[in-house]
Amino acid sequence: xxxxxxxxxxxxxxxxxxxxxxxxxxxxxxxxxxxxxxxxxxxxxxxxxxxxxxxxxxxxxxxxxxxxxxxxxxxxxxxxxxxxxxxxxxxxxxxxxxxxxxxxxxxxxxxxxxxxxxxxxxxxxxxxxxxxxxxxxxxxxxxxxxxxxxxxxxxxxxxxxxxxxxxxxxxxxxxxxxxxxxxxxxxxxxxxxxxxxxxxxxxxxxxxxxxxxxxxxxxxxxxxxxxxxxxxxxxxxxxxxxxxxxxxxxxxxxxxxxxxxxxxxxxxxxxxxxxxxxxxxxxxxxxxxxxxxxxxxxxxxxxxxxxxxxx
Amino acid sequence: xxxxxxxxxxxxxxxxxxxxxxxxxxxxxxxxxxxxxxxxxxxxxxxxxxxxxxxxxxxxxxxxxxxxxxxxxxxxxxxxxxxxxxxxxxxxxxxxxxxxxxxxxxxxxxxxxxxxxxxxxxxxxxxxxxxxxxxxxxxxxxxxxxxxxxxxxxxxxxxxxxxxxxxxxxxxxxxxxxxxxxxxxxxxxxxxxxxxxxxxxxxxxxxxxxxxxxxxxxxxxxxxxxxxxxxxxxxxxxxxxxxxxxxxxxxxxxxxxxxxxxxxxxxxxxxxxxxxxxxxxxxxxxxxxxxxxxxxxxxxxxxxxxxxxxxxxxxxxxxxxxxxxxxxxxxxxxxxxxxxxxxxxxxxxxxxxxxxxxxxxxxxxxxxxxxxxxxxxxxxxxxxxxxxxxxxxxxxxxxxxxxxxxxxxxxxxxxxxxxxxxxxxxxxxxxxxxxxxxxxxxxxxxxxxxxxxxxxxxxxxxxxxxxxxxxxxxxxxxxxxxxxxxxxxxxxxxxxxxxxxxxxxxxxxxxxxxxxxxxxxxxxxxxxxxxxxxxxxxxxx
Numbered sequence: 001x002x003x004x005x006x007x008x009x010x011x012x013x014x015x016x017x018x019x020x021x022x023x024x025x026x027x028x029x030x031x032x033x034x035x036x037x038x039x040x041x042x043x044x045x046x047x048x049x050x051x052x053x054x055x056x057x058x059x060x061x062x063x064x065x066x067x068x069x070x071x072x073x074x075x076x077x078x079x080x081x082x083x084x085x086x087x088x089x090x091x092x093x094x095x096x097x098x099x100x101x102x103x104x105x106x107x108x109x110x111x112x113x114x115x116x117x118x119x120x121x122x123x124x125x126x127x128x129x130x131x132x133x134x135x136x137x138x139x140x141x142x143x144x145x146x147x148x149x150x151x152x153x154x155x156x157x158x159x160x161x162x163x164x165x166x167x168x169x170x171x172x173x174x175x176x177x178x179x180x181x182x183x184x185x186x187x188x189x190x191x192x193x194x195x196x197x198x199x200x201x202x203x204x205x206x207x208x209x210x211x212x213x214x215x216x217x218x219x220x221x222x223x224x225x226x227x228x229x230x231x232x233x234x235x236x237x238x239x240x241x242x243x244x245x246x247x248x249x250x251x252x253x254x255x256x257x258x259x260x261x262x263x264x265x266x267x268x269x270x271x272x273x274x275x276x277x278x279x280x281x282x283x284x285x286x287x288x289x290x291x292x293x294x295x296x297x298x299x300x301x302x303x304x305x306x307x308x309x310x311x
Numbered sequence: 312x313x314x315x316x317x318x319x320x321x322x323x324x325x326x327x328x329x330x331x332x333x334x335x336x337x338x339x340x341x342x343x344x345x346x347x348x349x350x351x352x353x354x355x356x357x358x359x360x361x362x363x364x365x366x367x368x369x370x371x372x373x374x375x376x377x378x379x380x381x382x383x384x385x386x387x388x389x390x391x392x393x394x395x396x397x398x399x400x401x402x403x404x405x406x407x408x409x410x411x412x413x414x415x416x417x418x419x420x421x422x423x424x425x426x427x428x429x430x431x432x433x434x435x436x437x438x439x440x441x442x443x444x445x446x447x448x449x450x451x452x453x454x455x456x457x458x459x460x461x462x463x464x465x466x467x468x469x470x471x472x473x474x475x476x477x478x479x480x481x482x483x484x485x486x487x488x489x490x491x492x493x494x495x496x497x498x499x500x501x502x503x504x505x506x507x508x509x510x511x512x513x514x515x516x517x518x519x520x521x522x523x524x525x526x527x528x529x530x531x532x533x534x535x536x537x538x539x540x541x542x543x544x545x546x547x548x549x550x551x552x553x554x555x556x557x558x559x560x561x562x563x564x565x566x567x568x569x570x571x572x573x574x575x576x577x578x579x580x581x582x583x584x585x586x587x588x589x590x591x592x593x594x595x596x597x598x599x600x601x602x603x604x605x606x607x608x609x610x611x612x613x614x615x616x617x618x619x620x621x622x623x624x625x626x627x628x629x630x631x632x633x634x635x636x637x638x639x640x641x642x643x644x645x646x647x648x649x650x651x652x653x654x655x656x657x658x659x660x661x662x663x664x665x666x667x668x669x670x671x672x673x674x675x676x677x678x679x680x681x682x683x684x685x686x687x688x689x690x691x692x693x694x695x696x697x698x699x700x701x702x703x704x705x706x707x708x709x710x711x712x713x714x715x716x717x718x719x720x721x722x723x724x725x726x727x728x729x730x731x732x733x734x735x736x737x738x739x740x741x742x743x744x745x746x747x748x749x750x751x752x753x754x755x756x757x758x759x760x761x762x763x764x765x766x767x768x769x770x771x772x773x774x775x776x777x778x779x780x781x782x783x784x785x786x787x788x789x790x791x792x793x794x795x796x797x798x799x800x801x802x803x804x805x806x807x808x809x810x811x812x813x814x815x816x817x818x819x820x821x822x823x824x825x826x827x828x829x830x831x832x833x834x835x836x837x838x839x840x841x842x843x844x845x846x847x848x849x850x851x852x
Contacts, residue, residue, distance in 0.1 A: 032736030037353060038466055042362055043765075044775040046469030053465035082354045082543065083464065083524040148574055155582040163578045164570055166545065253570045255545035263544055267352075268734075 008292070012285040019281045020071065023274055024064055032056070033268040037081050054080055067274070076278070077271030081264075086271035090257060090279060094242065096166060097249070097256030100175050101241045107180025108187055108237060113230060115184070116191025120199065120226075121218065131188060138185025147178040147251040164253040175252040179245055183237055190233050194226035201225070227298050235291030239284035243276060340551065342564035344585040345844070346576040350569045354543040355527035358508045359435065359467045364614070364826075364842045367507065368589065369567055371843035373536040373549055375510040378407050378426070379501060383839035384850060387613065387664045389501070389757065393421065393511050393533060397504075402496035402795045405504070409487045414554040415513040416537035426489050427481040428514040435471035437463050441478060441494060462523035473765075474508045474755075496795050502756030535560040535847050545569055561851035580605065580829055587844075591827040592707055593650045599829045607829045608838035611654050613662055614753045614824040616706060618716065620816055621778040624746035626697050630815045631690035632725075636747070637676035637812070637819040638683040639723040645715055646822050649708045654825040659808050660767075660818070664757045667797060670805050675820050676813065683723035694726045699747040700738045701729050706751060712821065713749070739776045751824055759804045764788045767817050779817045784810045 034050040035042075051057050055066070070077060076087045119131040138146075154174060155163035162171045198204065199222055207217040237244070246258035253259075257276060264272035349365045358366070358375050372383060380392030394407040413421040428434060477494040484490055493500055503509060516531030529538045535557060536549035547567040551560040568585065570576045576588040577599060591599065596607045618640075620633045627633055642656040658673045701713050713729055720727045727747065732738050738748050754762040765771055768788035773779045787803050787810075794800045811817045828838050835852050839845055 030737065031734040035735045035739070038362075042466070043469055043473030044770065044772055045473050046362075046466040049465035049469040083462070148578075151575070151578050151582075155584075156578050159582060162584055163582050164575050165568055165584070250571050251575060253545070253568065253572075253575060255542065255569075259544055259571075266734075 008289055012282075012289070015285055016278060016281050019277050020068065020274055021064075023277050024067060024270065027265070027268050027270055027273060028060060028063070031268045033080050033270065036267045037269070050080075067270070071278075076275045079264075079269050079272050081267055081269045081272075086269075086275040089272055090260065090275045093255065093257045093260050096254060097242060097245055097258060099172055100179060100245050100248065100254060100256065103172070103176045104179035104183060104245075105237055105241065107176065108183030109234060111180065112184035112187025113191050116188040116230075117195055117223070117226075119188065120192045120195030123196065128192075132192070135185040135188040135192075138181045139189065141182075142247075143178055143182050144247050144251050146181060147174065147248055150174045150178060151251075164251075166254050171252075171254075175245070175248050175254055178248050178251075187230065187233055187237075191226065191230050194229045195222060198222045198226045224298055228295060231291055231294050231298065235287045235294075236284075238290075239280075239287035242283050243280045338563055340561060340563040342566070343562060343587065344566045344568055344579075345587040345589060346568050346570040346579045346585040348569070348571055348573075348576070348590040350541075350545075350547050350567050351543070355524065356530055356538060356541060356547070357467070357527035358510055359470045360464065360527060362470055362507060364612075367842040368844055369547055370507075371841075372534065372845045372847055373565065374530070374532050374534040374538065376533045377505060377510045378409075379505040381505060383841060383843050383845045384837055387757075387840065389505055393426075394504075397501060400490060402498070403493040403500075404490055405500045406484070406488060406490045407504075409489065410556060411487065413533050413556045414552075415516065415533055416531045416552055417513060417516055418554070419513055419515055421511065421513075421533060423483040423486055423489050425514045426511055427483055428517070429511045430475070430478065430481045430491075430509075434463075434512065434517060435468070435475070437465075437468040439468045439472050441472070441476065458520060458522045464523065467523075470508060474503060474506060495793055497793065498795050498797065498800070499756065499758045499760050499792075502758045502761065505757070506755040506761070508755075536562075536565055539564075558848045560846065561848055562846055565846060577829065580831075586831055586834060588829040589826070589844075591829050593653055593825075593827065596651065596653070596827060596829075604832055605829055606832045607827050609825065609827040610838070610840060611823040611825050612841050613664070614751050615657055615660055616712075616821045616824050617660070617750045617752060617818040618821060619748050619750045619773060619778065619818045621745045621747070622780075622815070622817070623777065624697070625743070626692065626695040627746055629690040629692070631686040632692050633816040634676070634813070635683040635686040635690070635692070635723060635725060636720060637816055638679045638686070639720050639725065640676075640716060640819065640821065641678045641719060642675065642822055643678070645712055649711055649715070650822070650825065653827070654823050657820060657823045659812050660752055660763055660820055661759060661804075661808070662754050662757075662762070665754070665759060666757060668757075668759055668801055668804060670801070670808060673805070673808055680723050683725075687724050692724070694724065697725065697727045697746045698730045698744050699727050700732050700745065701749065702732055702734070702738060706749060706824070707826075709749060716821075741777055745778070750818065759807070760792050763804070763807055763811065764791055767811055773817055781810055781815050781817070784815075784817075 033054070034047045034056055038047050038050055055063060067077065076085070078084065079086050079089055082089055115131050115135070119128040122128050151163045151174060154161045161173055165171050204217060204221055207221055208214065242257050243261060245254070245256060246261060248254070249256045249258035250262060260272065261276050264276070347365065347368065350369060351361050351366055352363050353361045355361055356369070356374065358370060376392050378392060378394035379397065380390050382388045382390045391410070393410050393413055395410050397405055397407040400406050409421070409423060409426065415421060432438070477497065479492040479494045482490040482492060491500060491504070511533060513531040517526055520526035528541050533556070535552055535555040537552045539548040539550045541547050546569065549565040551563055553559055568579075570579060573590070573592060573595060576590070577595065579585045580588040591607055599605050599607055618636065620627055620636070622628060622630070622633065646652060646654055646656060656675060658670065659675055661669055661673065663669055699713065699717065702709060704710050717727050717729060730744065752762050752766045767773045767779065767784070769785045784807055787807050791800055791803050791807065794803065812819065826842055828844075830836065837850055
């Protein structure tokens with residue numbers, strides 16, 4: 001177990017190092033923060049002074065080394081735009097993003113999984129087709145289109161809800177629904193497929209032949225076995241909690257991590273981008289780790305490593 | 312009748328609380344919301360760092376005020392602001408009389424010390440030296456270190472030095488009189504005093520700020536509205552500064568909301584959440600005005616869109632090829648088709664508010680395809696490829712304009728191909744593939760020194776990035792900056808236009824830029840020919 005966790009942790013650290021390196025190279029080779037933050041119309045003197053003061057004239061490898069070693073000291077750098085520690089800026093935005101993504105995750109799980117299970121249990125019925133039609137629609141309509149349609153209906157036409165901003169809980173309703181519907185559709189489709197596969201398994205036939213009631217067979221045999229792919233998707237969704245609302249935050253002018261990321265990338269505000277990427281990568285890696293552990297809990301067969309396996 | 316003390320005290324307390332309550336209730340002034348694409352690029356509210364169009368909108372005329380101002384609703388004419396009058400003492404010294412009774416947002420009365428401090432090393436220049444024609448000028452005055460000064464970002468001093476390259480000192484003559492001493496003769500000192508970045512701040516508030524960025528997010532100024540809350544990338548809330556010298560502001564509160572998507576801004580207007588939606592693209596105007604309840608205001612601003620040439624590119628070395636570019640453009644067709652006729656083709660890189668310096672009879676090169684073809688033949692141009700580095704709609708209508716231009720150039724035989732770029736550093740990157748690009752030029756004050764010299768002269772961006780140089784133009788730039796004979800200066804300016812727009816084109820002007828604001832029709836308010844939004848008395852209701 002410790003070996004398993006150790007290897008996972010080492011892989012996670014390598015992933016984080018690669019994320020940081022990749023982001024640094026891509027961002028620094030594709031734009032000059034001085035020109036982007038100060039704008040092309042700023043006096044050349046101001047741009048030169050900005051570059052000098054942030055060490056942007058140093059060779060790239062020196063800048064990279066400086067940044068990388070600072071991370072190990074726990075210093076994620078300062079925002080060139082705000083003059084504040086990047087971690088502070090990002091931390092300020094996390095509650096706003098979670099205020100959207102957590103309720104949206106609940107909608108995804110609360111709506112998507114039951115819908116998928118129901119559709120599978122009533123395969124080829126009208127309800128199944130209706131659920132799948134909605135799921136395909138929810139899955140294929142881009143979130144910015146769905147968001148705009150919701151605004152048009154509920155804010156502009158009916159006047160029930162605000163169209164954007166972050167003033168009260170009412171402002172969160174439309175973005176949460178926009179985020180939730182897309183995810184619920186994905187989960188419904190995956191859950192239905194997994195359930196259908198399980199329902200066709202010989203052990204289900206055996207259980208029913210032994211006289212186990214249908215609902216008991218579904219609860220005790222079908223659902224746990226169908227949970228593996230669903231948990232994987234949910235794990236991915238949990239990993240996206242911090243940066244999974246980039247588009248929706250822009251459409252609804254919601255000042256969360258996603259908006260900060262867009263602005264920071266556009267301005268090549270390296271420290272902020274790196275900080276967000278590190279957090280996102282860390283969340284994703286942690287979520288994957290938890291999912292791996294959950295596999296073992298859900299399926300006893302996965303707790304035992306096959307012979308010859310190293311992990 | 313016996314009265315106990317308690318009811319009396321309660322009664323007194325109630326009476327004491329009445330006036331305040333009544334005042335609170337009587338403030339019936341409206342509070343408005345304004346949806347903008349961006350509040351501030353630099354996440355600060357400091358004129359010396361946020362030198363952008365979006366900055367102009369939130370700063371003027373609500374927050375920042377200078378000694379000399381602009382009449383935003385009357386052709387941007389120069390008007391007294393925090394100075395009531397001014398006079399020339401010499402070619403390098405201007406004396407100004409300060410307005411009495413001006414109060415800062417913190418209640419302090421503006422003094423001559425505040426004025427001198429606003430232009431001092433502690434706030435503007437740091438330890439950068441003043442220079443004139445390469446000569447360093449010693450600047451007098453001690454610096455009292457404050458947290459804000461210690462954090463003064465380097466780019467602030469860069470902006471300040473560009474605005475005031477040779478300012479020697481500000482002399483306090485008496486409590487109401489100050490003198491600006493320049494190290495060199497400069498007829499544009501009054502213009503520089505009216506420019507973006509020459510506003511007056513509260514010395515006490517600056518020195519008491521915990522750091523420069525704290526100051527820059529809540530500056531204490533003299534404008535009709537004061538900062539209540541600034542949430543970067545989200546909102547800026549301003550409240551009425553009731554002690555404003557120009558009279559009680561007509562609005563209780565102004566709230567700028569950052570709404571990056573155009574459709575979301577329009578939706579917010581239609582749903583009634585905002586009263587103004589800014590940065591409306593021209594192609595959305597007809598759709599908005601289809602509903603009687605809304606109208607779109609605005610129009611040309613102090614900014615021209617240009618096509619800029621790199622004369623070092625192999626195919627563009629011969630000026631006749633660049634001249635062919637300028638003659639191949641049907642500017643009116645662009646204005647009519649892409650801007651719905653809501654902007655104009657200006658008379659070259661100049662603005663009418665230059666006054667005497669405006670060259671009335673100057674024009675952009677005529678649309679003449681035959682002339683363009685003749686020039687290309689003479690230059691022996693044989694269809695060598697010419698790259699056109701382009702950003703995706705950084706400017707309004709930028710991409711469609713580029714596509715139209717490429718077709719117009721193709722019609723006369725110019726082989727121009729679009730090379731999409733993501734940002735400005737990619738656009739300006741030196742190399743063989745840099746030939747044609749887009750740009751826009753403003754004029755921060757009413758003299759060509761602020762545009763042609765500042766952008767295309769020896770210290771301007773085009774020469775600094777190595778795209779262009781012309782010996783005669785460079786000599787004339789210095790003469791225009793330091794000359795005091797106004798008639799001669801106008802001759803010099805005309806000659807510079809001839810060089811930069813005709814003989815050895817550095818750029819060619821396409822059209823004037825414009826900005827549009829959608830609003831409820833029943834709100835009585837007038838847009839200025841600028842990004843600035845005026846919400847003072849006289850422009851509301």
